[in-house]
Amino acid sequence: MGIDLAVSTVIFAIRPASDPAERGILSIPLVRRTREPFAGRWSLPGGAADEAEGLADTAARKLYETTQLAPAYLEQLYAFGDTDRSWSGRVVSVVYWALVRAELAEQAAEGENVRWFPADELPELAFDHNRIVEYALWRLRNKLEYSRIAQAFLGETFTLTQLRHVHEIVRQVSLDPANFRRQIESSPAVVATDEVVSGGRHRPPRLYRYDTTVQLADNGPLG
Amino acid sequence: MGIDLAVSTVIFAIRPASDPAERGILSIPLVRRTREPFAGRWSLPGGAADEAEGLADTAARKLYETTQLAPAYLEQLYAFGDTDRSWSGRVVSVVYWALVRAELAEQAAEGENVRWFPADELPELAFDHNRIVEYALWRLRNKLEYSRIAQAFLGETFTLTQLRHVHEIVRQVSLDPANFRRQIESSPAVVATDEVVSGGRHRPPRLYRYDTTVQLADNGPLG
DNA sequence: CCAAAAGTGTTGAGGGTACACCCATGA
DNA sequence: TCATGGGTGTACCCTCAACACTTTTGG
Numbered sequence: 001m002g003i004d005l006a007v008s009t010v011i012f013a014i015r016p017a018s019d020p021a022e023r024g025i026l027s028i029p030l031v032r033r034t035r036e037p038f039a040g041r042w043s044l045p046g047g048a049a050d051e052a053e054g055l056a057d058t059a060a061r062k063l064y065e066t067t068q069l070a071p072a073y074l075e076q077l078y079a080f081g082d083t084d085r086s087w088s089g090r091v092v093s094v095v096y097w098a099l100v101r102a103e104l105a106e107q108a109a110e111g112e113n114v115r116w117f118p119a120d121e122l123p124e125l126a127f128d129h130n131r132i133v134e135y136a137l138w139r140l141r142n143k144l145e146y147s148r149i150a151q152a153f154l155g156e157t158f159t160l161t162q163l164r165h166v167h168e169i170v171r172q173v174s175l176d177p178a179n180f181r182r183q184i185e186s187s188p189a190v191v192a193t194d195e196v197v198s199g200g201r202h203r204p205p206r207l208y209r210y211d212t213t214v215q216l217a218d219n220g221p222l223g
Numbered sequence: 224m225g226i227d228l229a230v231s232t233v234i235f236a237i238r239p240a241s242d243p244a245e246r247g248i249l250s251i252p253l254v255r256r257t258r259e260p261f262a263g264r265w266s267l268p269g270g271a272a273d274e275a276e277g278l279a280d281t282a283a284r285k286l287y288e289t290t291q292l293a294p295a296y297l298e299q300l301y302a303f304g305d306t307d308r309s310w311s312g313r314v315v316s317v318v319y320w321a322l323v324r325a326e327l328a329e330q331a332a333e334g335e336n337v338r339w340f341p342a343d344e345l346p347e348l349a350f351d352h353n354r355i356v357e358y359a360l361w362r363l364r365n366k367l368e369y370s371r372i373a374q375a376f377l378g379e380t381f382t383l384t385q386l387r388h389v390h391e392i393v394r395q396v397s398l399d400p401a402n403f404r405r406q407i408e409s410s411p412a413v414v415a416t417d418e419v420v421s422g423g424r425h426r427p428p429r430l431y432r433y434d435t436t437v438q439l440a441d442n443g444p445l446g
Numbered sequence: 447c448c449a450a451a452a453g454t455g456t457t458g459a460g461g462g463t464a465c466a467c468c469c470a471t472g473a
Numbered sequence: 474t475c476a477t478g479g480g481t482g483t484a485c486c487c488t489c490a491a492c493a494c495t496t497t498t499g500g
Binding site for chain 1: 476478479480482
């Protein structure tokens with residue numbers, strides 16, 4: 001038979017919360033399986049690797065096909081290859097994780113077979129996908145602390161409060177606004193614009209943007 | 224046709240230096256290719272993935288077959304899958320990196336088709352293996368700073384000076400012995416024994432051992 | 447006693463946290 | 474003028490780098 005090679009992606013976005021007191025919910029889109037094994041169960045978007053296409057390209061394409069979205073950040077997570085992870089032959093899955101923008105994720109396709117779930121309230125998924133998501137969550141939370149990837153959840157420009165909310169939602173902590181500001185401003189990756197947002201009934205916050213000459217995460221020689 | 228799946232491993236050990244002023248050299252064993260493509264070039268040990276065997280098991284087995292050694296540490300590095308990385312069909316390589324003990328690495332098999340090279344003086348290798356080693360080196364150096372994996376280069380017991388030399392050789396820095404001592408002693412992963420090493424013409428150093436109930440590196444849910 | 451490495455003590459700089467305080471806007 | 478979040482100042486603590494100093498061995 002041989003070994004089947006598959007590509008899957010854990011897609012993260014911050015979506016509006018039903019409870020308006022919450023600032024948003026870290027969410028993941030899943031697809032319902034229509035075939036055995038695990039027919040009817042929810043699973044990560046993905047499919048067989050394409051012989052003529054790079055692995056990351058396949059991940060981005062599958063991502064687009066299920067959500068109609070393009071990722072703001074995409075990174076390989078891990079190659080899962082235990083012998084017993086699928087009982088329809090041996091499958092090695094190269095899994096990626098992606099961040100998409102909140103504004104776009106709202107209009108993302110949803111339907112009978114595609115649905116967004118809160119990242120830490122998932123149902124029982126097909127294969128070893130619960131374990132995969134758990135690992136992706138751990139990586140996301142870790143990387144948020146020492147890299148500048150939080151911007152990928154937001155649009156072109158954003159306020160520091162919005163950026164802080166991303167950290168608070170993902171890392172499940174509450175951060176001091178004053179210290180958060182200094183921490184971000186000391187980094188060259190985020191720069192102030194001269195625009196502000198008026199309309200709130202308080203002092204208009206300044207908009208910041210991400211400096212695209214700085215790379216989001218340090219992945220060493222892989223860039 | 225389809226996609227071929229391979230497993231390779233970047234093996235690190237600290238071997239005795241020719242210059243006795245050096246404490247040791249970070250080295251990698253390579254195998255000479257006997258077939259096209261890249262016949263005659265040096266390359267990473269590895270081979271086709273085995274359908275009945277886990278990926279890490281395959282990596283450890285290939286490691287043993289080329290060096291007669293067992294790894295003290297083994298971790299997945301990355302899945303390399305660019306479409307143009309082999310021009311004998313599409314090959315996806317799941318690459319692991321491993322640490323082996325210095326004492327054992329000295330007796331490691333070496334021959335016409337297996338040879339150890341200093342990690343940062345490699346010849347031009349087959350495929351994209353130079354880039355793979357570069358990434359593995361980056362990961363090793365990074366992980367040494369925030370994990371307790373340096374012990375894997377040493378034996379059951381070791382002196383703090385030996386452990387410091389590992390850091391100095393791998394990270395290419397010189398470290399203050401006093402501060403290094405405190406840093407290690409504050410970590411629960413390394414514990415003092417009541418033995419000392421006599422014989423040197425100076426105060427006999429205490430031996431330490433690694434606490435096996437603590438895991439070397441934090442790989443999150445993957446353990 | 448001397449050289450050399452093991453091991454201890456101490457100080458000062460820098461980064462992060464907590465928190466007091468002022469600023470600018472809409473209602 | 475008040476409520477609300479934006480934004481600044483500052484004191485304290487803790488970690489870490491630098492380096493002086495003491496200890497224990499072999500020669």
